[in-house]
Amino acid sequence: MTAAPAIQTFPRRVRLLTGADYRRVFEDARRQRGRDLTLLYRRSDSGEARLGLAIGKRHVRHASARNRIKRIVREAFRLRRTDLPPLDMIVLARGGAATTDRRALRAEIDSLLERLQ
Template structure:
């Protein structure tokens, strides 16, 4: 089996990894709100977009629901990351995201990412 091209992966350099990375975005972030998701963003330190996920138990109780939301957001980011400006972003979920269909969540994250361009 061959490896996926680099643009189709989600490597470490496009993720927010440390608490300091997350805190930097939370401290002074722009905000895009959707019905189920909120996107916080700030100009990146590097030259490419980076993604962090903060899907808390407070809003999304079951682990399987949190993981489903994270998979959808990561996939949308992965497919659009080459077109995104150099920003660090964090995606937060509201409680309504639990009952939202996959297509609705995907359409919403696509809209939020499009607004950044």
């Protein structure tokens, strides 16, 4: 198996890791809404795009569905992160995300990320 190019990885420095990181975005967020996903974002202090995920059990009951949504969002971010402006962003799932198919979720997150450029 070959390794992915370094620019297509998802290293720790491009993740929102601490509660303070999440709080900063939630307190001063702009919003892009899709049908099943919401993207909150603000200017990043780190100088590059960073991603956080908040896929709540309240909206997506089953862990397997939450994990599927997270994988789809991380993959879309990983492939686009070098083209994104320096923003801290959090993706939230809305009620219908659990039943939406993979292609539709991927198209939606791609559309939300495209609006940021």
